[in-house]
Every structure is written in C-alpha cells, then in structure tokens.
Amino acid sequence: MQFLAFLGDSYREARSGWMLQLMLVLSALLVLLVASIGFRPITVQDQLDQPLKLMTRLMAANPEGYAQLGKPTFAVENLSATDPNTPWRSDYAFDFVVATPSAEDMRKARQAGGLPTTGAKVREFLRQALEDYERVEVEDPPPPPAAGAFLAAGGPAVLGGSPPWATAEERYRVAARGNKVDDPLAWPHQVSVLFAWDVPFMHVPTRTGAYYIEKWLVSEAGAWVALLVSVIITAGFVPNMLAKGSLDLLVSKPIGRSRLLIYKYVGGLTFVFLLAAFTGAGVWLAVGLRTGLWTPHFLALIPILTFYFAVLYSVSTLAGVLTRSTLFAILATGLAWGLFWVVGKANDGVQNLKAVEADMRAKMPTAPVDPDGPMWGFVPRWLFAPITAVHAVTPRTYELDSRLGRVIAEGVLTPYQLGKQGYDKPPREDWAEMLGVSAAFVVLMLGLACWRFETRDH
Amino acid sequence: MPVIETRDLRKHYGPVKALKGVSIRVEPGEIYGLLGQNGAGKTTLIKILLGIVHKTDGSADLLGRPAGTVAVRQQVGYLPEDHRFPEYHTGYSLMDFYGQLYGMPRADRRRKIPEMLEVVGIKARMDYRIRTYSKGMKQRLGIAQSLFHDPAVVFLDEPTDGVDPVGRREIRDLMQGLKERGKTVFLNSHLLGEVEQVCDRVAILQRGSLARQGTVADLTRQAGRFVIGLAPGQEFPSDEVARLGYSVEPVGGRVEVTLPDGQGIDPVLGLLHARGLNLRHLVEKKQTLEDVFVAMVDAADPGTDRRPGRRAREVGAPAARRK
Ligand SMILES: Nc1ncnc2c1ncn2[C@@H]1O[C@H](COP(=O)(O)OP(=O)(O)OP(=O)(O)O)[C@@H](O)[C@H]1O
Ligand SMILES: [Mg+2]
Numbered sequence: 001m002q003f004l005a006f007l008g009d010s011y012r013e014a015r016s017g018w019m020l021q022l023m024l025v026l027s028a029l030l031v032l033l034v035a036s037i038g039f040r041p042i043t044v045q046d047q048l049d050q051p052l053k054l055m056t057r058l059m060a061a062n063p064e065g066y067a068q069l070g071k072p073t074f075a076v077e078n079l080s081a082t083d084p085n086t087p088w089r090s091d092y093a094f095d096f097v098v099a100t101p102s103a104e105d106m107r108k109a110r111q112a113g114g115l116p117t118t119g120a121k122v123r124e125f126l127r128q129a130l131e132d133y134e135r136v137e138v139e140d141p142p143p144p145p146a147a148g149a150f151l152a153a154g155g156p157a158v159l160g161g162s163p164p165w166a167t168a169e170e171r172y173r174v175a176a177r178g179n180k181v182d183d184p185l186a187w188p189h190q191v192s193v194l195f196a197w198d199v200p201f202m203h204v205p206t207r208t209g210a211y212y213i214e215k216w217l218v219s220e221a222g223a224w225v226a227l228l229v230s231v232i233i234t235a236g237f238v239p240n241m242l243a244k245g246s247l248d249l250l251v252s253k254p255i256g257r258s259r260l261l262i263y264k265y266v267g268g269l270t271f272v273f274l275l276a277a278f279t280g281a282g283v284w285l286a287v288g289l290r291t292g293l294w295t296p297h298f299l300a301l302i303p304i305l306t307f308y309f310a311v312l313y314s315v316s317t318l319a320g321v322l323t324r325s326t327l328f329a330i331l332a333t334g335l336a337w338g339l340f341w342v343v344g345k346a347n348d349g350v351q352n353l354k355a356v357e358a359d360m361r362a363k364m365p366t367a368p369v370d371p372d373g374p375m376w377g378f379v380p381r382w383l384f385a386p387i388t389a390v391h392a393v394t395p396r397t398y399e400l401d402s403r404l405g406r407v408i409a410e411g412v413l414t415p416y417q418l419g420k421q422g423y424d425k426p427p428r429e430d431w432a433e434m435l436g437v438s439a440a441f442v443v444l445m446l447g448l449a450c451w452r453f454e455t456r457d458h
Numbered sequence: 459m460p461v462i463e464t465r466d467l468r469k470h471y472g473p474v475k476a477l478k479g480v481s482i483r484v485e486p487g488e489i490y491g492l493l494g495q496n497g498a499g500k501t502t503l504i505k506i507l508l509g510i511v512h513k514t515d516g517s518a519d520l521l522g523r524p525a526g527t528v529a530v531r532q533q534v535g536y537l538p539e540d541h542r543f544p545e546y547h548t549g550y551s552l553m554d555f556y557g558q559l560y561g562m563p564r565a566d567r568r569r570k571i572p573e574m575l576e577v578v579g580i581k582a583r584m585d586y587r588i589r590t591y592s593k594g595m596k597q598r599l600g601i602a603q604s605l606f607h608d609p610a611v612v613f614l615d616e617p618t619d620g621v622d623p624v625g626r627r628e629i630r631d632l633m634q635g636l637k638e639r640g641k642t643v644f645l646n647s648h649l650l651g652e653v654e655q656v657c658d659r660v661a662i663l664q665r666g667s668l669a670r671q672g673t674v675a676d677l678t679r680q681a682g683r684f685v686i687g688l689a690p691g692q693e694f695p696s697d698e699v700a701r702l703g704y705s706v707e708p709v710g711g712r713v714e715v716t717l718p719d720g721q722g723i724d725p726v727l728g729l730l731h732a733r734g735l736n737l738r739h740l741v742e743k744k745q746t747l748e749d750v751f752v753a754m755v756d757a758a759d760p761g762t763d764r765r766p767g768r769r770a771r772e773v774g775a776p777a778a779r780r781k
Contacts, residue, residue, distance in 0.1 A: 005558035009544070016546030245542030249603075252508045253559040254532040457471065457511040 002255055003263055010237060010267030019233040023226065023275055030222050031282035034213055038290060039189035039206045044092050044176075047188055048076045048129055050201055055115075070100045070108030072117055077171075088179060088187040096122060096138070096172040106166040118162045122172050134178030141170040181205070185293065186414050206291050210412045211421070214298045215405050218283050223305055226275060231312055231337075234268035235329040238320030258450040261317065265446060268313050269306065276305040297411025304404045311395045311438050312337055314445035321449040337397070344398020347391035349375050350384050351428060395438040399429040459522050461486050461611050461642040462507060467516035469502050469666075476502040478666040479516065484659075489633055489643040491653040493747075494663035495755055500646045501539055503663070504613050507644075508536055521610060532560065535604035539615040539646070541596075545589035549580060549599050552588065553606060560607040574606040575599075579628065593620040601629065611642045618649060630656050654678070654747040662754060669754055678745045682717040685709065687739030688730070695733055699726055712739060 014020040052074040059066050075097045083090035098117055100106045109117040116125035123138045130136045140163075143151065147165050156164060181187055184206075191202040191209055204212070241250060241264060250260060280302040288294045312333050319332035353375050374380050379387075409423050418424065462484035469477040476499045484490045492500045505511045506518050509526020518525040521533060543552055550571055557567040575581040578598040580591075588596065597620050604612055614633075618626045626649075633643050633656050647653050653660060654674055661671040670677060688694055694713050696706045702725055703718040715726060723740075730737060 001558055001561060005555055008558075009547075009555050012546045012551065013544065240544070243542065245538065245540050246544060248505070248508075248510055248536070248538035249541055249543070249556075251510050252531060252534070252536040252538070253556060254528045254561075255559055256528055455512070 002259075003266070006260075006263035006267050007270060010264065010271065013237060013240070014233055014271055017233065017236075019229065020271070023229055023233075024278070026225070026229075027222075027275060027279040027282070030218065030279060031286055033193070034217070034283050035286035035290065036193055036195045037209070037213060038192045038195065039209055040192065041087070041184065042188055042190050042203055043079075043087065044081070044094075045076055045079050046190070047203060048094075050203065051129065052076070054201060068108065069112045069115070070105030072105070072109040072115060073099050074116065075099070086184075088181045088184050090179070091175070091177040093173070093175045096126065096174050097169060098122070098172075099169045101168065103166045103168050106168060106170065110162050110166070119172075126174060126176075130176045132180050133176040134180060135176070137175045137177075139173035139175075141167075141172055180416050182414060182416075185291065186417060205417070207293065207412045207414065207417060210287050210291050210293050211409055211417075213287060214283065214301075214408045214412065218279070219301050219305075219401075219404055219408060222279065223301070223308075226272075226279065226305070227309060227312065227337075230268075230272045230275065230309060231316060231333050232330055234271065234313055235316050235320065235333065236326040237264050237268055238317050239324045239326045239329060242321065242324045257454050261321070261450055261453050262446065265313060265317050268316075269310055272309040272313075273302070273306040276302045276309075280305070293412050295411040297407050300404060300407045304400055307435070307438070308397055308400055310442055311340075311397055314442040314449075318445045318449040318452075321452050340395055340397045343387065343391050343394045344396065346375075346379065346383075346387045348398065348402075349379070350387055393437065393441075395441040396429065396434040397438070399434050400438070403427060403429060403431075403434065459486075460484060460519075461488075462490075462518075462520055462644065464503070464507075464518045465516055467503070467506065467518055468514045469499070469506060469511065470514045475666055477506075477514075480663070480666070480668050481516075482661055482668065482671065484642060484644060486642055487637060487640050488658045489637050489645060489656050491645045491647060491657035491660040492663060493647070493650065493653065493660055493751055495665075497665075498663040499666045500663055501615055504536075504615055504644070504646065508534065508613065533610045535607065535609035535612040537600045537604040537612075537614045537617055539619070541600050543588045543596065543599065545587065547588055548586055549575060549584040549588060549591070549602075552599070553584075553603055556603050557607065562607060570606050574602045577632065578602045579625065594622055594625060597621050598625065601632070605632075605636070609641070611644065612636060613644045613646075615646045616648065617645070618647065618652060626652065650747040650751055660747070662751060664755065670750075674747060677750050678747055682723070683743040684715050684717075684723050684726075685712050685739065685741045685743055686715055686726070686730075686737070687712040689736035689738050692735050695729065695735070698729060698733075702726070702729070714743065 011020075056073055059069060059072075077095045077097055079092060079094040081087060081090040081092055096116075098106075098109070100109050106117070109115060114121075116122040119138070119140050123136075126138055127136050143163060144165060144167050147163070150165070158164075186205045186207050188203040189206050189209065190198055191204060192198045238261070241247060241260075251257060280299055284296075284298050287298070315336040316329045316333040319329040320326070323329070323332075372381060375384075406423055406427055409418055409421055413421060413423075460483045462482065465481050466479045467477055467481070468475075468479055480499070480503060482490075482503075492503065494500050502511065506513045507520055507525045508531065512526075520526075520530050523530050547555065553571045553574070554567055557571065562570070572581055572584065575584045578601050580595050580598050580602070583591065583595065588599070591599065597617070601614070601617055604614065618629055621629060630652065633645070636643055637658075645653065645657060657674055659671070659673050660677065662669045686694070694706075694708075696708075696713065699706050699715065703721065704726060705716045705718075707714045707716075715723070717723060723742075727737065727740075
C-alpha cells in the first residue's frame with residue numbers, strides 16, 4: 001500500500017510539470033506517424049524506371065553539360081514476366097534502351113564516364129539495380145546492318161570496350177532470373193508517409209521498411225528522445241524529496257529511509273515503463289496493421305528500454321542523494337550515459353579489430369596486419385587493455401541497444417536480408433552477461449545511495 | 459512509563475554542538491513546552507526523537523522504545539518547522555498520501571480527512587493545489603497532517619507560526635482537546651504567552667543544555683511583591699514602610715513593595731490606612747514566563763550574536779526599567 005501511495009505521488013509529480021502530458025503527446029504522434037506509413041508494391045518497370053528518370057533529370061538540370069554528354073536517355077521497354085501473378089517469384093526479360101539524338105552523340109555519351117552507355121557499364125548498372133536476382137544476363141545490341149561488311153572484312157568487334165560503330169539508339173536485351181526474394185513482403189514497395197505522400201525514390205521491401213521504422217525511427221531516435229526527457233523529468237524526484245522542509249515530513253512517517261528511496265526509484269521506473277509500453281505497443285500495432293508483420297520481437301523494446309533507463313536512473317538517484325541538486329543529477333546522468341556509450345563503442349571496436357585481424361592471419365599468414373596501427377586512426381593499442389577492463393564493469397547499455405536492433409531485425413527480415421544488414425554473424429554479447437553486469441551496477445548505485453541516505457543527517 | 463525520555467542526549471553537527479547532554483522526561487497526557495533562543499537546539503531534539511537526525515551520544519526513548527524506529531513513528535505526529543509540502547498535491551491528496559503511509563484504510567481516509575481539515579478550518583479549500591495556499595493555510599494543513607492518524611504523541615515545532623489570532627486560539631483549544639483525550643503534546647514555541655496558557659510543564663534550553671525545567675507555576679512564582687498606587691496627590695510613606703522591614707521601590711507613579719520573609723502585606727495597608735491615605739491600586743506581582751525567559755537568557759551567552767547594551771540581570775531581580 002505504501003508502494004502504491006508512492007506510485008501515485010510520483011505520478012502526480014510527473015504530471016504537475018506537464019512533462020508527462022508532453023511525453024504522451026509525443027509518443028502518440030510517433031505512433032500516428034508510424035501508422036501513416038504505407039507500402040505499395042511496385043513493378044520491375046517502376047523499380048528500374050525511377051532511378052533512370054532521376055539520373056536523366058539530374059543531368060538535364062545542366063543543359064550545357066548535358067549536350068556535352070550527348071544528351072542520352074535511358075528506358076526499359078518490352079518487359080515480360082514468366083509469372084506475372086506473383087511478381088516476386090517471376091523471371092523477367094526486357095530491353096534496356098539507350099538513346100541519343102544522333103550516332104555522333106552516342107559516341108560522346110560512351111566517352112563520358114559513369115553512364116550506362118557501354119556494354120560493361122550497362123552490365124554493372126543492371127547487376128546493381130537487380131541485385132536480388134541470382135543471374136542477370138545482358139546481351140549486347142546487334143551490330144547495325146552496315147557493320148556486317150566491316151566485320152566480314154576482318155574489322156574488330158570491340159574497340160576500346162565498345163564496338164567501333166555507333167547508332168542513335170542501342171537496345172540491350174536483358175534477362176533476370178532466380179529472384180532471391182522469397183515472399184511478397186521482401187518485394188520492393190513504394191513507401192508513402194502521412195497516409196498519402198509518396199516519398200520519391202523510396203523503394204524498399206516492406207520488411208526492410210518495417211525494420212527501418214522499428215529500429216531507426218523508434219528504438220533509436222524515438223527512444224533517445226524518450227530517455228532524455230525521462231531523465232530530465234525524473235531527475236527532480238529525489239532532490240525534491242530531499243529538499244529542506246520536504247524530507248522531514250516524509251522521514252517522520254512510518255517508513256524506512258531505504259524503502260522510501262527505492263519506492264521513489266521504482267516510481268520513476270514505472271513512469272518510463274508505462275511510456276515504453278504505450279509507445280511500443282502502439283508502434284507494434286501500427287506496423288502490424290500496415291504491413292502484416294506480427295512477430296512479437298519488437299515488443300522487446302519495452303523491457304529493454306525500461307532496463308536501459310533503470311541503469312541511467314540509478315546514477316541519477318545516487319547523484320540526487322549526494323548533491324540534492326536536480327541539475328547536477330541530470331548532468332551526472334548525461335555524463336554517465338555518454339561514458340557508457342563511449343566505453344561500449346570502444347570495446348566493440350577493439351573486439352571487431354581483433355576478430356578481423358585474427359581472421360586475416362588465419363586466411364593468409366603473411367597478411368599485412370600492422371601490429372602498431374591505432375584503431376580508427378587515433379586510439380593507440382596500449383589503450384586496448386584498459387578499454388577492455390573498464391568495459392568489463394561498465395553497464396552494457398551500448399550492447400543492449402545494438403542487441404535490440406538485432407532482435408528487431410530478426411523479427412522482420414528474411415535470412416537473406418539479415419545478411420544484407422550485417423546480421424550474418426552470431427552476436428558476440430551474451431544476454432546473461434549484459435543483464436548481469438548492468439543489474440549489478442544498478443544494485444551498487446542504489447546501495448550507495450541508500451547507505452548515504454540512511455546515515456546522513458538531514 | 460514516560461512518553462518521552464532522553465538521557466544525556468548529545469548531538470554534534472561537525473564542530474557545532476547542538477545538544478550537550480540533555481535529559482528530559484515527558485509524562486503521558488502532558489503538554490510539554492520547550493523554550494530556548496534561536497539555535498538553542500529545540501528542533502534538533504525533536505528531530506532526534508523522530509529519527510530524522512542521528513544522535514551522537516546518550517539515549518532517547520519514545521513510548522518506551524528507542525526513538526526513531528519505524529514502529530514508533532507509526533504512533534507519532536509531527537509538524538516540522540518551515541515545512542514545504544509538495545506543491546503538486548492538493549490539501550486532500552496530500553493527506554490521502556500520508557494516510558496511506560500510515561496504513562489507514564481508504565474508507566477511514568475518506569471520512570477522516572475532510573473532518574480533520576474542517577477542524578483546522580481549510581476544508582473549503584481542500585481540493586485546491588497547495589501552491590495556492592496562504593502561509594497560515596499551509597500551517598493549518600501541517601497541523602491537520604500531524605493529527606489525523608490519531609497519534610499518541612504529537613510534536614509541534616512552532617505550530618502557530620503565521621497563523622492569525624483566531625487560528626491560534628483554535629490551535630490552543632486543539633491542544634487542550636488532545637490532552638483531554640490522553641494524548642501527549644510536545645511543543646516548541648517562541649510565543650511564551652501561549653506556552654504559559656497551554657503547557658503543563660516547560661523546559662528551557664540554553665545553547666544545547668537544559669537550563670530549567672518545571673511546571674509553569676513553578677517557574678513564574680515570585681517572592682511576594684505588590685504594586686501599590688494611592689489616590690492622586692498623595693505621597694507614599696516610603697521611609698516609614700521601609701522601617702517596617704519592607705523594601706520599597708518607586709515604579710512610575712506607583713511603588714513596588716517587596717515583603718520580607720514571613721511577613722504579609724497587611725501591616726503596610728494598616729499603615730496607609732492609619733495615615734489616612736486612599737488606596738487605589740493593589741496588585742500582587744507575578745512574573746510572566748517571558749520575564750523568566752528573558753532574565754535567564756540575558757544572564758547567559760546567547761546562541762545568536764550578542765546585542766550590545768543589554769545588561770545581565772539575576773533571575774528574579776527587579777527589572778531595571780520597564781515600559
Ligand atoms: N543540519 C545541520 N547541520 C549543521 N548544523 C545544524 C544543522 N541543523 C542545526 N544545526 C545547528 O544546530 C544548532 C541548533 O539548531 P536547532 O535548529 O536545533 O535550533 P532551534 O532551537 O530549533 O532554533 P530556532 O528557534 O531558530 O528554530 C544551531 O547552531 C544550528 O546551526
Ligand atoms: Mg527550531
């Protein structure tokens with residue numbers, strides 16, 4: 001009952017500063033934003049046309065330069081699908097057409113680097129654009145009738161990477177086979193936001209879109225804002241309680257001091273849990289409704305975010321007890337937060353570097369590994385051991401964060417897509433260690449705070 | 459069994475010795491007043507009894523158990539000096555919160571809170587935020603929160619601070635009411651007139667030590683002294699009265715006569731009558747608590763800065779000049 005009383009009290013406190021309301025509004029807006037994101041499947045024609053149109057438009061923006069390039073245009077024509085009803089399983093054949101006003105212009109266009117105007121460049125461009133297909137075959141344009149005599153006379157078919165002749169329009173026959181995509185949700189979709197607005201050139205598989213939303217929009221950007229605001233709101237709880245005139249009232253009530261402090265702590269935690277639950281469940285529902293992806297993985301955001309905050313809030317509580325200053329509690333928490341991140345990032349870098357080097361040596365004993373080379377160009381090697389040591393006792397907020405990203409990815413991406421996002425290797429960190437070290441840190445902070453609170457005269 | 463008992467209680471805040479061995483005893487059903495100058499250690503004593511600060515040495519018992527434990531605090535009410543309530547509460551919600559801490563069932567809280575707030579006269583404002591309360595209203599709320607869980611002992615640190623005269627009387631009546639119900643009240647106050655009216659016993663703290671302790675009657679009793687005034691134009695026969703063994707001192711237009719041991723005032727009155735003088739004023743002089751207090755602290759070092767031009771005076775000695 002005392003616990004509930006404190007929950008109610010913390011709730012009132014959070015509500016009185018309008019921060020709680022602000023957070024709820026922000027979180028509702030986020031859910032609404034996510035709900036407004038729609039996915040519409042596109043055809044291979046759209047998929048190829050869009051970047052070509054973009055390329056042409058960019059070039060045409062500078063008429064003089066465009067004339068120098070020979071004013072090329074690119075198009076996809078005569079598209080045929082083996083299985084039009086399930087476009088994500090179909091093979092495709094089409095003409096890739098490069099056209100210029102004249103044959104002379106075509107020569108100019110070939111000379112300009114970077115444009116898919118020669119056989120090699122066209123292949124490179126199409127392989128990239130159709131990376132989800134096992135095989136992309138490109139057939140060179142047939143030689144013009146006039147070339148027959150030239151070839152018959154023993155002239156070379158290729159000169160400097162291109163045929164020695166040129167025509168105003170060149171038609172490459174393309175066949176794309178063996179789509180690696182195995183379900184419609186992995187097929188490219190046009191993304192629209194705010195219920196109507198198509199984001200130009202935003203063609204991603206629904207699964208990848210869901211991953212971006214859940215990972216980057218919510219668990220990174222959204223969670224960061226939520227944590228920051230929560231740290232600020234809750235940082236005042238303990239100092240306000242300890243303020244002269246307030247403390248006497250509470251401490252004279254029949255409740256132990258440690259218990260008082262822990263209740264305050266749990267009060268702040270509950271606040272963040274409710275916020276995370278509201279936002280997490282809202283986003284999950286919105287993504288599910290819009291994409292049909294109902295895997296529960298994303299809901300891991302709720303406990304992980306709460307746990308992440310528990311680490312930060314334990315620092316805030318200790319700082320509050322020691323200094324009785326809200327501002328200092330905020331600063332100390334911010335500092336600790338940054339520090340944990342830096343330590344996590346540095347340790348991650350060290351482990352990655354070691355793994356990469358070991359891998360290289362294993363594959364090639366004479367691999368050119370620089371034994372003294374600093375990490376990222378500025379972290380000297382002698383710091384590696386201290387980094388690892390400090391990391392061993394630092395709460396694992398950095399790892400929790402990246403692990404949450406992986407959990408989210410596993411929920412929405414196919415194995416092939418997971419590989420593309422860099423999740424092909426098993427995770428290095430282990431749940432028990434991440435949670436154990438972080439929880440031990442929380443216990444230590446709260447223990448110190450309670451001890452100080454118990455022994456100090458107020 | 460005493461309700462409050464301290465033995466040789468000491469408290470040091472770093473170099474500041476706030477209490478230097480204080481032993482007091484408060485019996486059940488008493489209203490006990492603790493007096494002393496600013497910084498004398500009154501609040502410190504209360505805070506130790508409630509477990510808000512830790513004692514340095516000695517012992518402090520409350521209701522027969524060591525002071526400051528959670529179980530003891532269950533039966534204690536406390537109004538701190540310059541308290542600050544969380545302003546996000548309303549009067550009602552604050553009381554409700556505290557009630558839950560005392561483990562009062564919801565139905566009890568529903569019933570008792572408005573009752574209690576009515577007693578202290580702020581029921582009409584109980585659903586307003588505390589930040590909208592006046593100083594005296596906050597003080598009344600403070601009293602309400604110290605009493606509504608029906609504690610056996612109540613500590614009131616300057617309860618009438620900021621309260622209007624009518625309110626003060628109400629608070630005095632409240633304390634009397636508590637006493638009648640067998641509760642013990644421990645009062646810190648600088649308003650000696652008030653203390654005199656309500657307290658059964660008082661103690662005076664002087665720079666962390668107990669200077670005096672006793673009933674109000676004990677402390678204010680004075681060797682027989684009378685102030686005598688005659689009809690206008692008549693001269694008081696000072697020499698003759700002095701010859702009878704009384705000491706006489708003119709005070710304004712009147713005289714103050716001090717009786718020698720074992721003598722009454724009647725011989726003086728007889729003399730006046732015999733001389734044909736007309737008595738217009740005769741009052742037996744009694745010291746007020748304020749006189750006792752001021753005389754005492756004057757004689758000792760003050761806890762705050764010493765004021766120049768204040769002469770030390772013996773306890774019970776006649777005031778040099780009084781307005
Ligand atoms: N938390 C503290 N830290 C250091 N010194 C303190 C603390 N609290 C009180 N003191 C000192 O202890 C002494 C007694 O203070 P206390 O508050 O008990 O006085 P008081 O009798 O209640 O005075 P007042 O009439 O002004 O309320 C003072 O010298 C004060 O400065
Ligand atoms: Mg005081």
